[in-house]
Amino acid sequence: MGEEKNTNAVAGKAPVKPKPPAAKASAPGKPQPVAPAAKAPVQAKPKPSAAKAPAPGKPKPAAPAKTKARLADDPEGGILRKGVYKPKEERADANPFKGSRISAVNAWMQDRFSVVTPILDYLKKKEVPQHRLSFWYYFGGLTLFFFIIQIITGLLLLLYYRPTEAEAFARFVYIQMEVPYGWLIRQVHAWSANLMVLMAFIHMFSTFFMKSYRKPRELMWVSGFVLLLLTLGFGFTGYLLPWNELAFFATQVGTEVPKVAPGGNFLVELLRGGPEVSGETLTRMFAMHVVLLPGLVMLVLSAHLMLVQVLGTSTPIGYKEAGLIKGYEKFFPTFLAKDAIGWMIGFALLIYLAVMFPWEIGVKADPLAAAPQGIKPEWYFWAQFQLLKDFKFEGGELLAIVLFTVGGIVWTLVPFIDTRASREERSPLFTIFGILVLAFMLIETYRVYLDYGW
């Protein structure tokens, strides 16, 4: 983190913020001198005994009066005095709120959940820098918001869906036509999936151009990129679930891609559950969509969000030195409240899209029928799709796959390659690289749109 003002120093190593000098300790009329340490990142946990300030010049007492009293009450000294482990029942009370004047309900909660108090304190210490690019900090939260919507609506759809070749399509029609508000839940799930992918892309490119991936946030970038791949996996596996014609043939094209790579046939059969797309494929896609991917996302997302809390939010390179940081706002509750406004706007947009632009169910898949014209994947795979189409020469498909794989690896490793950024120096080469990647994706996507329409 270097010189950044990060208020989330790793727990345990966090310096303790000294108590501000009490009003009576300072000379009347004189402005309070701000001790340099008052800006120390982590605030001390409020102690009921902290009201009394030490006399000026005198060293502070080592332990607050309450702890002292507790030690005196506890002839053994408990865990506090000797640093020797004692079972919980033999220890002095660790709840700092015990005995303070709080409501009975609050006291009841504190007695049982005092263990989460330090965690909440920790969250409250996170601060978000304010500058002209702060707007981009909202997109990670928005991605998370649409992911939560996916879990809720996905669970509701699960109540009625059945992942078999015979029933899948009929169940979708049933959900759409018969189940009360089933149409809304299905449309919200479909639209929220698209918005989540869009937000994840915006989030990724904004963190790229702000170089938020630089030391010590490399793993935030890596875990984030894994999350993007998993999110795309959700889109790919979910596409087949309605078992309609479009999804069936698009999945056939999509799952065929690895075939040209050495050992690719194995992967194709693994995905399909056989040589062709069939009911087996549907079962596999379903299992991945509702069990494997959610599990993996939960795991990686927990790491990603934990890192966000521990390392705090980054500032663009050079902003501090140039005095472009307007200030810092508390993550909890200020930034979170602003996040919530973003979520409400996102929710309004989601409902608007779901009601005004419903996704069609199409016609049931017929594996024996010829593939209809204009088969294409979901928009977030259009760039890859177009490249495969462009590389139709001998060995071209393999070359396209190699390009994407190598590109993906380089993209993942950017934080480790961009050593200038990790030294807090501008790295224009990487900015140009990012612009080229973004331009390539946008142009290729637009070309598919021109050929096929929406």
Ligand code: HEM
């Ligand atoms: C399911 C997908 C994702 C979710 C839910 C998610 C969530 C979040 C959240 C809530 C934050 C904190 C707020 C913010 O700075 O926006 C964050 C920060 C961050 N994310 Fe993600 N993220 C996802 C995907 C990604 C991707 C694809 C990348 C890049 C490859 C990425 C890289 C980062 C980085 C570098 C930060 C730190 C930003 C900073 O400190 O300024 N994330 N993420």
